[in-house]
Amino acid sequence: MVTMADVARLAGVSVTTVSHVINGTRPASERTTRAVRAAIERTGYSQNVLARALARQRTQSLGLAISGLSNPYFSDVIAAVEATATNAGDTLLLAETRDDPEQELKAVRALVERRVDGLLLAPSPGAAELALPYLRTQEIPVVLLDRFADDALDQVGSENERPTQELVAHLVSCGHTRIGMVVGIAGLSTTVERVRGYRAGLRAAGLPDDGELIADGGSHADRAREAVDALLDLPDPPTALVSGNNHMTIGVLRALKARGLKVPGDIALVAFDDFEWADLFSPRLTVIAQPTAQLGERAVELLLSRLVDPSLPPRTERLQARFVHRDSCGCPASAVVLP
């Protein structure tokens, strides 16, 4: 590998000068500048950002610890985070948490060890036990993403309770009284809030809210499938289902398909999370669409602002989710489209 010293030698200047012309940190004569650039060109010199970071005490990089390279919802968030970070001149380092506390700790640790200037984290259910305590021992700016887990930190997520309640209200307005819900990983704030919205929806409609029709889908397609099976095996099964997120929606559909149940003909379905292609295939899903891009963007903004001023008070932000009315709820075509 060619180093700055090589370039300096070839350009007939000091490494200091080379460093300064590369970084534009101090004026240099036209002549030297040209000589340095030429030397860089000729040698194919490529700056070692590790050495640079070591000397500078900052890496110009941000870390994102999240579950779900496989989750289209998070893919959108990640893309937005990446774009916003790049735009601010920072590199994004990605680490997979698999929504598992141990793995999450590893991911977060890897990022800290790489000395990212700041960290974005979509906390797993067990974050309060491992990752978060660890982060408290490291003086590094952190913002929580998607899920809320610590009021002492900056957090961004979308509205969960009200939209879920809206979903239920919609099913009720279509005449349903037995409404089941497949819920995500226990302990996640998103799960908790969506369940709360579901129950509020039932109560608002004067329906029993005894949790009988709640099944744990663990935020996972396969588990959601089993959850639906359990629900449908009930003596008095639900006639409508609310799916807690996109992964589980797939599982729910698999379960229904296996039983030969048509949506919405035999059973109604509404879900949290939209799909890019939701309009194109049938059943066309009625969903709550989260502001994914906005979420990623906002999270980075919060982080960057804290990097500038670490003394800022912790901020918690909620972003609006959107009700998208399609066919899977089984409403007559003329059904109300909620705001």
Add this chain to the structure above:
Amino acid sequence: MVTMADVARLAGVSVTTVSHVINGTRPASERTTRAVRAAIERTGYSQNVLARALARQRTQSLGLAISGLSNPYFSDVIAAVEATATNAGDTLLLAETRDDPEQELKAVRALVERRVDGLLLAPSPGAAELALPYLRTQEIPVVLLDRFADDALDQVGSENERPTQELVAHLVSCGHTRIGMVVGIAGLSTTVERVRGYRAGLRAAGLPDDGELIADGGSHADRAREAVDALLDLPDPPTALVSGNNHMTIGVLRALKARGLKVPGDIALVAFDDFEWADLFSPRLTVIAQPTAQLGERAVELLLSRLVDPSLPPRTERLQARFVHRDSCGCPASAVVLP
């Protein structure tokens, strides 16, 4: 930030010893080991891998430059790459190319500057002009992924020509004689090979192979949509369509929907790339499914083996793709399922 020196002081040993017990690079007495561990615990010490990498001349990290945090096909590949790398004790650094030569150069450069030990690249159409020449000036092991672009490098991708021909043959066997194709980014090896397969399919069926029914979808949903519009506006439009990849399939469907055309009733459709949910919604797409996980895994394996032995001759590997027969081709239920 607490450093090794802090830990050493607190443990009453030298930094050398601390380094060795952390890395297990040389035996230490039970007593010292314990003291060091305790000191680490108490200080919340977190190793600075940048400094470590600088001293060691290797980062224990692999870089992946690819387009498409938004592409589910690549998401799978990325997940597999990540898993395989992690498994081998390496961290994965991700960079987005957007399939744009300039951006790709930046991505690759960023990775090299971070001194990744090896690099995986899904080359953009213009890679031969920018990224690849740049990489040749840097002595770093590279393996190409998904697309082929340089025989002098290791490359892994899936079979494209034969499967596409198979897709066409299938449509022919369903009785179609006007078969159009929406093709991906010009210049990509995958595009070239799939077009070749399409043409071979036509010729094998004794159909005209004048390229009249080929439309450029640029590997992008919106452009694919326009491409389909152009095709359908032809005096003698196709009765069946082949979509060159998953993004474009979405665009194709949008175009058909806008015209009120049903698949497969009004027009048949087959595509390259499977979708996780393809079985659950209608139309159920007949597709070629690529071995995504295998592809990512194999690419990392090639890279790791080259890291161990840089003198290995360049290898090019093709992975088998799978024909998945569903409904969108419009065959009678009893249709042949190709092997």
Add this chain to the structure above:
DNA sequence: CTGTTAGCGCTTTCAG
């Protein structure tokens, strides 16, 4: 406008 020099935090001979 440019160069000397002392680190940044870690690894690794070499010596004990």
Add this chain to the structure above:
DNA sequence: CTGAAAGCGCTAACAG
């Protein structure tokens, strides 16, 4: 079984 010391490649006073 342990430590001193010389770098790894870069930045940033400080001095000129």
